[in-house]
Amino acid sequence: MIRHLFKLIWNRKKSNFLLITEIFFCFLVLFGVLSFIVYNVRNYSRPLGFQHENVWLLTMRPNTDSTAQNRVQLEQVLQRVRAFPEVEHASLTSSNAPFSFSQMRNHMSYGNVKDVEADEYEVQDDFKAVMQLQVSQGRWFGSQDDASRFEPIVINSVMQKQLFGETNPLGKRLPKNDSVSYEVVGVVDHYRGYSEYAAEEPAFFTRINLQKNKNDFRNELLIRVKPGTGISFEEKMVRQLSGIAKSWTIEVSTLEKMRQNKAKLTLIPMLALGLICGFLIFNVALGLFGVLWYNISRRNSEIGLRRALGAASIQIYRQFIGEVLVLATFGLLLGVLFAVQFPLLQVFQVESEVYLIALIGAVVLIYLLTTICALYPSRQAAAIQPATALHEE
Amino acid sequence: MITLSNIEKVYQTKTIETVALQHVNLTVPKGEFLSVMGPSGCGKSTLLNIMGLLDVPSKGIVEINGQPIKSYKDKELAHLRNEKIGFVFQSYHLVNDLSVLDNVELPLLYRKGVSGTERSRRAKIALEKVGLSARTRHYPNQLSGGQRQRVAIARALIGQPEIILADEPTGNLDSVMGEEVMHILLNLNRQDGTTIVMVTHDENMALKTERLVRFFDGQQVSDAKIHEFQKV
Numbered sequence A: 001m002i003r004h005l006f007k008l009i010w011n012r013k014k015s016n017f018l019l020i021t022e023i024f025f026c027f028l029v030l031f032g033v034l035s036f037i038v039y040n041v042r043n044y045s046r047p048l049g050f051q052h053e054n055v056w057l058l059t060m061r062p063n064t065d066s067t068a069q070n071r072v073q074l075e076q077v078l079q080r081v082r083a084f085p086e087v088e089h090a091s092l093t094s095s096n097a098p099f100s101f102s103q104m105r106n107h108m109s110y111g112n113v114k115d116v117e118a119d120e121y122e123v124q125d126d127f128k129a130v131m132q133l134q135v136s137q138g139r140w141f142g143s144q145d146d147a148s149r150f151e152p153i154v155i156n157s158v159m160q161k162q163l164f165g166e167t168n169p170l171g172k173r174l175p176k177n178d179s180v181s182y183e184v185v186g187v188v189d190h191y192r193g194y195s196e197y198a199a200e201e202p203a204f205f206t207r208i209n210l211q212k213n214k215n216d217f218r219n220e221l222l223i224r225v226k227p228g229t230g231i232s233f234e235e236k237m238v239r240q241l242s243g244i245a246k247s248w249t250i251e252v253s254t255l256e257k258m259r260q261n262k263a264k265l266t267l268i269p270m271l272a273l274g275l276i277c278g279f280l281i282f283n284v285a286l287g288l289f290g291v292l293w294y295n296i297s298r299r300n301s302e303i304g305l306r307r308a309l310g311a312a313s314i315q316i317y318r319q320f321i322g323e324v325l326v327l328a329t330f331g332l333l334l335g336v337l338f339a340v341q342f343p344l345l346q347v348f349q350v351e352s353e354v355y356l357i358a359l360i361g362a363v364v365l366i367y368l369l370t371t372i373c374a375l376y377p378s379r380q381a382a383a384i385q386p387a388t389a390l391h392e393e
Numbered sequence B: 001m002i003t004l005s006n007i008e009k010v011y012q013t014k015t016i017e018t019v020a021l022q023h024v025n026l027t028v029p030k031g032e033f034l035s036v037m038g039p040s041g042c043g044k045s046t047l048l049n050i051m052g053l054l055d056v057p058s059k060g061i062v063e064i065n066g067q068p069i070k071s072y073k074d075k076e077l078a079h080l081r082n083e084k085i086g087f088v089f090q091s092y093h094l095v096n097d098l099s100v101l102d103n104v105e106l107p108l109l110y111r112k113g114v115s116g117t118e119r120s121r122r123a124k125i126a127l128e129k130v131g132l133s134a135r136t137r138h139y140p141n142q143l144s145g146g147q148r149q150r151v152a153i154a155r156a157l158i159g160q161p162e163i164i165l166a167d168e169p170t171g172n173l174d175s176v177m178g179e180e181v182m183h184i185l186l187n188l189n190r191q192d193g194t195t196i197v198m199v200t201h202d203e204n205m206a207l208k209t210e211r212l213v214r215f216f217d218g219q220q221v222s223d224a225k226i227h228e229f230q231k232v
């Protein structure tokens, strides 16, 4: 029977062409949107590598150009912040704090592996405690590195894999510039600083060393507060810090707020795409329904004939559902042929698995959609009385 | 053998009630070639539909080989139609998107346990019987009316039914093509012993068969054996 249906649809390919193209495009759109959603959801389900709850970001903007004075005030501010009983840990950071909108990218090379793009995060020793990072190999940097000729760095395992493969990364040196090299002292399993929906990129942490670099100044300070610490402490802290650094502008945000802002950047397009996709599918479904309906009235006498030749009503029902599934299969074959190019050609830097899941999802959805559209018209076809259908004047 | 006892068929539409058949008592013995004549609208097609289990009588009993049709369950009727009955229609009713061979195979598609190769083997034999073995790959719209009707006959006989019901099979054909079709039906009746009931408007065709019943206004008005000397 299946062969019969394929033959029937194949011989009717001209009149079914429109439907097949509609299904084809519907599949492609679904595949695209699902790829996007699967990509995001998969990233979302992966560990960030840090705990952002109860972490605040202090942004400090001095209004004078006096480097020396600013630096003195910065140290006073740091001292004051760390002295609050509500503050557990604090660490200066480069402007690419978690969920921020800035990036700092470097090209790293080791041996034959050239130009691995990696995010650099400049942080203080306390960063590990602020963000509650898990060091899985080696150690985090600290005062024991003060005497070292090298700049200690901690890398994430993505960077480890890309640069060193399976070999032990600890103690490996990477050129920073002509005079200094980095030395890998530790590895954290994960660090995904951009957004919950972003993929994990190679990342490494370098050490902000205020003692060594007397001119160093940072505008951003991450602090971990005790759970339950609220707005009243924030006001108190800002008031007191403004007392120390009188001309500074100080703003406080929570990482939670920043996370939500960053998430919107993904969720809103996802929602918009989902809506557009839904609307499109609804239209295709209506079209499909209409065409199927029309086809059945056109094929009245064929239905009567088949009944006369021995088809039971249920067989007519199955035939019409089957035809739609075959039709969908033709559209899907074309679509899949097209869609598999994405993982094969590696069009975007996305794992093949994402495409595979999206592909299977789109195929299932299209079959489901076409079946639902076919249910009612097929029932009508099955209900046609053979004698009436064959009636000729 | 088909036996109709006291058959009545009333078509009920919103506005009118049409009595298509009334008090029909008719037995078609096994192996008989019966023709049915009567003016348009007198109920001939209705009669064939009821004999062919395509339609349910409003009253009366239909028996096939002495077995009364009791339940009129869709699946059982479909099975009986497939096994016992072949249909030929005035307007052929071929599926235009299927090749001649696929059209002829159709009844076996609805029969359990017939493989694809077996279907096409038997379709070729059936097409040979109607003299169309050279046309298996053609499509209906590439054939003449007579050829189409022969395809339809091949389709009716492929399942080796006991009964063939032909509703004006030569109605759309010129006399030469009509003769060809008639010739095939006669052979089928004589050689294979297939019972045939044929509706026709053509007296000459009717005279070639064994028995003629006439209908008028839903009622059977005459029933006569055709004797050898009457035959053309």
Ligand SMILES: Nc1ncnc2c1ncn2[C@@H]1O[C@H](COP(=O)(O)OP(=O)(O)O)[C@@H](O)[C@H]1O
Binding pocket: A387, A388, A391, B011, B012, B013, B018, B019, B020, B038, B039, B040, B041, B042, B043, B044, B045, B046, B047
């Ligand atoms: N499905 C139907 N619904 C309503 N009336 C019908 C239907 N089929 C046939 N009739 C009516 O029944 C009568 C007999 O029709 P039919 O058996 O087709 O006649 P014939 O084949 O002798 O020309 C006609 O009056 C016709 O209009």
Ligand SMILES: [Mg+2]
Binding pocket: A392, B044, B045, B046, B167
């Ligand atoms: Mg008629």
